[in-house]
Amino acid sequence: MKAVVSTFPRSHVAAAEAGAAGDNYLTHAHGIRSWLFTIDHKRIGVMYLVSILAAFLLGGIFAILVRTELLTPGPTIVSADNYNRFFTLHGAIMVFLVIIPGIPAALGNFVLPIMLGAKDLAFPRLNLFSYHLWVLGALLAVLAIVTGSVDTGWTFYVPYATTTGMGGVVPVLLGAFVLGFSSIFTGLNFIVTIHKLRPPGMTWFRLPLFLWALYATAVIQILATPVLGVTVLLLIVERVLGLGIFQPGLGGDPVLYQHFFWFYSHPAVYIMILPAMGIVSEIVSVFSRKHIFGYHFIAFSSIAIALFGFFVWGHHMFVSGQSNLVTTIFSLLTYSVSIPSAVKVFNWLATMHGGSISLRTPMLYTLAFIFIFGIGGLTGLFLGALAANVHLHDTYFVVAHFHYVMMGGTLIAMIAGIHYWWPKMTGRMYSERLGQLSFAAVFLGFNLTFFPQFIMGSHGMPRRYYNYPPQFEFLHQLSTVGSYLMTVGFVLIAVYLLHSLFAGRRAPANPWGGATLEWHCASPPPAHNFDEPPPAGDPYDFNDLEYDARIGGYVYGTRPVAADSEPT
Amino acid sequence: MPPAASTIAPHTDAVFYFIYTVSLFFFTLIVLLMAYFVFRYRRRVEGERGPGRTTHHTALELTWTAVPLVLVVLMFYSGFRGFMNLMNPPAGALDIRVLGQKWLWSFTYPNGHVDTELHVPVDTPVRLTLESNDVIHSFFIPAFRIKRDAVPGRYNRIWFQATRPGEYLALCAEYCGTQHSDMLARVVVHEPGLYEKWLAEAADPFRTRSLAEVGQLLVAKRCGGCHSVDGSANIGPTFKGIYEHSVTLADGSTVVADDNYIRESILEPRAKIVRGYEPVMPTFKGQLKDREITAIIEYIKALSDEATKPRSDEGTEQ
Ligand SMILES: [Cu+2]
Numbered sequence A: 001m002k003a004v005v006s007t008f009p010r011s012h013v014a015a016a017e018a019g020a021a022g023d024n025y026l027t028h029a030h031g032i033r034s035w036l037f038t039i040d041h042k043r044i045g046v047m048y049l050v051s052i053l054a055a056f057l058l059g060g061i062f063a064i065l066v067r068t069e070l071l072t073p074g075p076t077i078v079s080a081d082n083y084n085r086f087f088t089l090h091g092a093i094m095v096f097l098v099i100i101p102g103i104p105a106a107l108g109n110f111v112l113p114i115m116l117g118a119k120d121l122a123f124p125r126l127n128l129f130s131y132h133l134w135v136l137g138a139l140l141a142v143l144a145i146v147t148g149s150v151d152t153g154w155t156f157y158v159p160y161a162t163t164t165g166m167g168g169v170v171p172v173l174l175g176a177f178v179l180g181f182s183s184i185f186t187g188l189n190f191i192v193t194i195h196k197l198r199p200p201g202m203t204w205f206r207l208p209l210f211l212w213a214l215y216a217t218a219v220i221q222i223l224a225t226p227v228l229g230v231t232v233l234l235l236i237v238e239r240v241l242g243l244g245i246f247q248p249g250l251g252g253d254p255v256l257y258q259h260f261f262w263f264y265s266h267p268a269v270y271i272m273i274l275p276a277m278g279i280v281s282e283i284v285s286v287f288s289r290k291h292i293f294g295y296h297f298i299a300f301s302s303i304a305i306a307l308f309g310f311f312v313w314g315h316h317m318f319v320s321g322q323s324n325l326v327t328t329i330f331s332l333l334t335y336s337v338s339i340p341s342a343v344k345v346f347n348w349l350a351t352m353h354g355g356s357i358s359l360r361t362p363m364l365y366t367l368a369f370i371f372i373f374g375i376g377g378l379t380g381l382f383l384g385a386l387a388a389n390v391h392l393h394d395t396y397f398v399v400a401h402f403h404y405v406m407m408g409g410t411l412i413a414m415i416a417g418i419h420y421w422w423p424k425m426t427g428r429m430y431s432e433r434l435g436q437l438s439f440a441a442v443f444l445g446f447n448l449t450f451f452p453q454f455i456m457g458s459h460g461m462p463r464r465y466y467n468y469p470p471q472f473e474f475l476h477q478l479s480t481v482g483s484y485l486m487t488v489g490f491v492l493i494a495v496y497l498l499h500s501l502f503a504g505r506r507a508p509a510n511p512w513g514g515a516t517l518e519w520h521c522a523s524p525p526p527a528h529n530f531d532e533p534p535p536a537g538d539p540y541d542f543n544d545l546e547y548d549a550r551i552g553g554y555v556y557g558t559r560p561v562a563a564d565s566e567p568t
Numbered sequence B: 001m002p003p004a005a006s007t008i009a010p011h012t013d014a015v016f017y018f019i020y021t022v023s024l025f026f027f028t029l030i031v032l033l034m035a036y037f038v039f040r041y042r043r044r045v046e047g048e049r050g051p052g053r054t055t056h057h058t059a060l061e062l063t064w065t066a067v068p069l070v071l072v073v074l075m076f077y078s079g080f081r082g083f084m085n086l087m088n089p090p091a092g093a094l095d096i097r098v099l100g101q102k103w104l105w106s107f108t109y110p111n112g113h114v115d116t117e118l119h120v121p122v123d124t125p126v127r128l129t130l131e132s133n134d135v136i137h138s139f140f141i142p143a144f145r146i147k148r149d150a151v152p153g154r155y156n157r158i159w160f161q162a163t164r165p166g167e168y169l170a171l172c173a174e175y176c177g178t179q180h181s182d183m184l185a186r187v188v189v190h191e192p193g194l195y196e197k198w199l200a201e202a203a204d205p206f207r208t209r210s211l212a213e214v215g216q217l218l219v220a221k222r223c224g225g226c227h228s229v230d231g232s233a234n235i236g237p238t239f240k241g242i243y244e245h246s247v248t249l250a251d252g253s254t255v256v257a258d259d260n261y262i263r264e265s266i267l268e269p270r271a272k273i274v275r276g277y278e279p280v281m282p283t284f285k286g287q288l289k290d291r292e293i294t295a296i297i298e299y300i301k302a303l304s305d306e307a308t309k310p311r312s313d314e315g316t317e318q
């Protein structure tokens, strides 16, 4: 071991190996306060992860209640009003508390500075503040549940949202407002960090693609989220003070609300999916042991998606009565986003070509992502075509489409990322066998849940229906059974990951053979990541990495670097 | 796709199946390649390297940028053509107004008749003008492939031409609250000549029926979603046995449900709220004619007579 390090003079590796035995970010300080008020990005990332998974549990419970209610047409387990509350809470919690912050705030926070070779984010206190804001937002959501709940759908369409009798509307809107700030601060922090804290040698085109993705995401967070803030504030003002902005009875325009709402909420879809694509780019390359194919195309496609994503919001309003010209333009622009997404998929496939593909759990979930996101993206093409949209809008086809993108895409990639960085975060390895089993349950369960919904939707089953025509009963039941199977998969993941904390094998610094900088740190990393800035190279050059069976991980080998180094 | 019964439907389906074919092709391609690579380049020993060295290939990458680009422009165009057709009704279409309100569709025919069912002649262009008087609803007939929001404060239009006589279902596709999923309407496409006959009869139900019978029809169509006639409580109180009985209001006072009270409840539902119920009843001002209101009152009276009769019978038995 010592020989390896000395022949490959990277002093931080030595420091990292030393750190593994002694001090790391988990053991660096003790007590609950050392967590709640930490400014260490790694600890904040872990807290985000735990909190977001708790929110996921809550949102998941509502999802299961919704699916169970739909086992039969008409009343099954709850009343129509409760059903309406449940799908609203499911949507609002999953979107605002789980999927939007999910990858950037939890995994991004942990990984970004280490991947970059920095000691922390540019503004560690702001980072802590944005976590505290997230918690405040989550508490407001809980407050909404106890103060009469909400039944508006997560979209809060006016005039329904300004007239409904349920008391939780204002708290939930305030929650969205506060969460918006949390998101903006995180984005700001990421952008400044990537601009300012890159160590010598870390040029823009040596940035790992996950960081390009987080960067593009941060741009959207900063530019789009303020509009959400304004929108929900206006909604609160209208609901509380009766000021006419959106409500026609008061002289407002309900379609204006939809424009405002989707001006944020469509780009938000890219806040969700871009970081997911970033994770996939990392994992595909590492688990194929092959340089990512078309680095530049992938990096620029992230930026392109972020930019195009701002000009397509009107595709949510094709049947709302906006003018035909506007509708046509939005349809055309919507298709522009599909191109960079397609480019990424082909580049991932090309990366696998000629690689050495290892089907460990992170890779399995990544392949699931490509499969599911493929369906999610392609079904978006149906919805972009105006004539087809008129039929499919507001049906289960849309429900299935966005679950394929948001859950099958973002959430599955997040699970892949959790499995990928778990050894780094916790210093422990989980059971590979159970990981693969969980993949099977989640993958099958997911498709069983949502595929039938495409069929229902194209046959005219509208969304948000408590009662439904009996012809759809069988497909609804399939879908519900799928959701139970998926639940089993999630419970299994929770069990073996928690188990690994206590009984898992100790993780080596680089279990998968990744070449990005976080794998140069020990697992778990020391409190300040690096003692001196690590030398940044090509993040997808695996040539010098050799597998060392004694430690069950990869180390930098002794082979001469120049021999088969290649241009990027 | 569900059975197609309008002139638009085959166009929409053509767009759908065009995109479907392209998507299926690419999806199969992606999955096959993925499966093949996973198998062909599987890692046998940890630490092993694969044969591939290429890190990029600009011509290839430009190809898989350009090919999808061409395809999506075609998709856009096919969808656009269908949509323009849908938005521009031919001259001389039959005009029907559609009002969405919680949780009932009502249709106003050119002769002023208001109905809760949409009746149209086959092979005739029909133009719908949609409006709402509470929240947003969305009028959706899957068999015709049409959908359009009914937005308060504005009029939205859509048209269709039915191609097959028969019965279809119209649904509400925009979430609107408790009974969103029950906001359905029957759509009847008539054989040539039968539409006019139906309209004439529907417009004057009093010609062939007694007042209470007309009232029964109206209650079933317009009030049945919220009021039962069998004594069970629903969103609103039952009609059974209320006539000329006293009612406790939300403020604790009582009134007798006489003709004037019922009339007021229908026209000004917020004026007096029955204890234990939410004030969600919409007004029927301007939608029910005086004679129809009288018919409803007559029917509610008849319901009470039925309700009291069996009771006196029981009394004699005991
Ligand atoms: Cu969108």
Ligand SMILES: [Cu+2]
Pocket: B136, B137, B138, B172, B173, B174, B175, B176, B177, B179, B180, B181, B183
């Ligand atoms: Cu509705």
